[in-house]
Amino acid sequence: MKGILLLNGTPYTGTIDAQDAYVVCCDGAYAWAKDKVRIDRNVGDFDSLNYLPTPPPKEVYPSEKDCTDGEIGLRTLLSHGCDSIEIYGGGGGREDHFLGNLHLLYYAMQRNTPARLFTERTEIFPARGKIKFSVPVGTTLSLLPFSGEAHIVSSEGLKYPLNGLTLSYGSCRGVSNLASSQEICLHCAEGCVLVLINRTKGT
Numbered sequence: 699m700k701g702i703l704l705l706n707g708t709p710y711t712g713t714i715d716a717q718d719a720y721v722v723c724c725d726g727a728y729a730w731a732k733d734k735v736r737i738d739r740n741v742g743d744f745d746s747l748n749y750l751p752t753p754p755p756k757e758v759y760p761s762e763k764d765c766t767d768g769e770i771g772l773r774t775l776l777s778h779g780c781d782s783i784e785i786y787g788g789g790g791g792r793e794d795h796f797l798g799n800l801h802l803l804y805y806a807m808q809r810n811t812p813a814r815l816f817t818e819r820t821e822i823f824p825a826r827g828k829i830k831f832s833v834p835v836g837t838t839l840s841l842l843p844f845s846g847e848a849h850i851v852s853s854e855g856l857k858y859p860l861n862g863l864t865l866s867y868g869s870c871r872g873v874s875n876l877a878s879s880q881e882i883c884l885h886c887a888e889g890c891v892l893v894l895i896n897r898t899k900g901t
Contacts, residue, residue, distance in 0.1 A: 699718070699719065699720055699778070699779060699780050699781060700718065700719040700720070700780060700781075700782050700783070700784065701719065701720050701721075701722065701775035701776075701778065701780030701782070701783040701784070702714065702716055702719045702720070702721045702722070702735070702775075702783070702784050702785075702786065703722055703724070703768065703771045703772060703775060703783060703784070703785045703786070703788075703802075704721065704722070704723040704724060704727040704728075704731045704735070704737070704771075704786055704787050705724050705727050705767075705768050705771075705785060705786070705787040705788040705795075705799065706724060706725050706726035706727045706729075706746055706767070706787060706791070707787045707788050707789050707790045707791040707792075707795065707796065707799070707817075708787065708789050708790025708791060708817065708818060709730035709731075709787060710730075710786040710787050710816065710817070710818065711818065712816070712818070714734065714735045714784075714786055716735050716736050719784075720738050720739075720775065720778050720780055721735060721736055721737050721738045721739070722737075722738065722739050722740075722741055722771045722774050722775055723737045723739070723740050723741070723751070723771075724740075724741055724742045724767040724768055724770070724771045725741075725742030725743060725744050725745070725746045725747055725767045726744075726746030726747045727787050728740060728747055728751040729747065730787065731786075731787070732751065732752075737751070737752075737753070738753075739753065739755075739756070739774065740752075740753060740754070740755045741755060741757075741759075741767060741770050741771050741774055742755070742758075742759060742767035742770060742771070743758065743759045743760060743761045743763070743767060744758060745761045766795065766798055768785075768788070768795075768798065768799055768802055769798075769802060769805075772802050772805060772806060772813075776806070776809060776811060780811065781811060782811065782812050782813070783806055783811060783812070783813040783814070784813070784814055784816060785799065785802065785803075785813065785814065785815040785816065786815075786816050788802075788815045788816075788817065789815070789817030789818070789820070790817065790818075799815060800815070800822070800844075800892070802815075803815055803822065803823060803824050803892075804824055804844065804845060804890075807824045807825075807826075807890070816897075819896060819897060820894055820895065820896055820897060821894070821895040821897055822892065822893065822894050822895075823892075823893050824844050824890050824891070824892050824893070825884075825886065825890065825891055825893055826848075826886050826889065826890040826891070827885070827886060827887075828883075828884075828885050828886075829882075829883070829884040829885070829886060829891070829893070830881065830882065830883050830884075831882050831893070831895075832880050832881055832882070833877045833880065833882060833895055834877070834880065835877055835878065835879060835880055836876060836877060837876070837877040837895060837896060837897075838874055838875070838876060838896040839875055839876070839877060839882075839893065839894060839895045839896065840872055840873045840874060840875065840893075840894045841860065841865060841872035841875065841884075841891045841892070841893055841894075842865065842872055842873070842891065842892045842894070843865040843866060843867055843872075843889060843890075843891065843892075844889075844890045844891055844892040845889065845890050846867075846889050846890075847864050847865065847866050847867070847888070847889050848864070848865045848886050848888065848889035848890055848891045849863075849864045849865075849886065849887050849888040849889060850862070850863050850864070850865065850884060850885065850886055850887075850891075851885040851886075851887045852883075852884070852885045853882075853883070853884045853885075854879075854881070854882070854883040854884075855877055855878055855879040855880070855881050855882040855883060856875050856876070856877065856878060856882065857875060857876040857877070857878045858875050858876070860872065860875075860884070865889075865891065872891070
């Protein structure tokens with residue numbers, strides 16, 4: 699089952715396909731999502747919303763707690779048995795929350811659950827091992843080390859090959875590459891990369 703996590707960052711204006719998905723909405727995301735997508739469960743402390751949403755939350759968390767509403771939402775999806783997760787509304791707003799949302803992607807990956815964060819213009823996901831994905835030719839994409847150095851053994855479909863390259867913190871070597879073919883193939887033998895794909899707004 700696919701899980702969808704709605705966050706209280708910049709509202710997502712594109713289409714969200716919730717068919718056959720379990721949808722969890724976090725706190726203030728309800729304001730932009732309630733008329734856009736079906737919501738199966740609301741979670742959080744609701745200090746941003748200032749009222750209780752529909753459906754009523756099973757629990758209202760204290761505003762002073764050791765995790766974000768987004769982390770509560772992600773754990774809710776994982777405990778529900780979701781085997782893939784899409785996150786919307788996780789960009790913009792406060793930069794500290796955005797960086798925290800990237801850690802949610804890592805948390806899911808560590809539990810063998812692929813997760814992707816969609817902003818208005820970018821699709822973001824962590825990956826390791828043999829990585830394959832499809833994009834239109836000419837798409838701008840970036841690869842950044844995530845959780846330490848990432849050693850790229852081989853790459854295909856990139857204008858600027860990354861064969862035998864180690865992506866390290868403190869270097870922007872993987873930023874602003876271009877897709878030379880629709881199919882991108884990478885082998886990240888050590889570490890993990892964060893893939894950022896520039897998309898047309900709202901798609």
